[in-house]
Amino acid sequence: SGCSGGGGTAARGPAPSPSGLVHYTPATGSPAPAASPLTTAPKECVKTAGMSVEQLTGYLKDLRSTSGDYQTKGLKLDSSGLNFTPEDIKRPCEAVSVKLAHYWVDLKKTHKADAISGARYEYAYTLIGTASHTAGPQDGRVPDTAPPDASVCRGTVSVAYLGPDIPLRALPYDLTLVDTTAPAPVKVDGDGVLSAIYVSPPNPDLC
Template sequence: MGSVRALIPAMAVAALLSVSGCSDDKPTARATRTASPSELAHYTAAPDPATPTPSPTKTAPTECVKTSGMGVGELTDYLKELPSSSGAYQSRGLTLDSSGLNFTPEAVQRPCKAVTVKFARYWVEVEKTREETAVTPARYEYHYAPISVVSVKAGPQDGRVPDTAPPGGSDCQGSLSVVYVGEDIPQSRLPFDLELTYATAPAPVEVAGDGVLAALYVSPMSVVSC
């Protein structure tokens, strides 16, 4: 009888250990519980320190010059000093050459809207006033004959202004083209020292006047028969 009483307490202890979950063979109900949806909703993943967060990109504001309201003097200075996008030293954004009026200004200084300028063209009519002799050369004189005066718009985008190519020269006849703003230019201000012979290409010339931007002279092809 004494040996039976000693065995009963040992069996009771084993049963208690099995119920309390101390056995290493079976997981407990607490360890296998699934998180509820409400608990998942409060979870926020931490950013990966190895992946930098991109900063928001900002578009640089477009810069331009407001020319509306400028007076003749201010507009003349602006267009004369407007630098070219080529970056060449003292290159100008508004030029006149054999192809016409060209507009290629630096981006940050271009006008906000197209600028209206005037474009005047003249024939240079050449006449021989003295024949060549053994001791004196032949003498030639010229006068201007108006062709047209039109208003054209330059800009704000780059490009050549249509229908502004200077008229080509012919025998006894050259041409002068002038770009300006403001009042029309009297013929008395046009140059009277043009080179009538030996000029092989259109050349820029000076024309007096507060609003003059550029002038181009195309010489006659030949004056021998004038």
């Protein structure tokens, strides 16, 4: 796992180059094997310890996942919470700390669906809580970060971010309501937002 706590900092080698890349060898519980011509070269990593909030935000936003697919995120929220799976060459040398906020989303139908338009709803957000969590440098899911379970007429929005806390006005008010509680990505305004998901309540048409 390697996502919780902050003490699993990987061993660092030579001083970072101007690009911020240094050599990185994951820490293990046993001595390193003797060098041989077949030994894999140390992976490169990015030293994040001296980054400002703006620099770290930009780095994490650009961090791609191991899938290599375009726009896939190395650090993102899913049904289990924060998931850290960056591609090897640009992973951080040490664990990074991010904030995570969960919100209740209470729904109230204001217009029933008809032949012309679909149903319309009002949304009321309530902050459940905000906490800081560490992720990396090894892959894994961060414990205790899963979104709360949705209930009747009450869904949740979860936001991973850096910098100032997210104001309620920045949360989405055009949610797509579906008959599934599987998390869906949503847009949350703010320069420090890294990932955000929405969990719909079951049977929103009944609200």
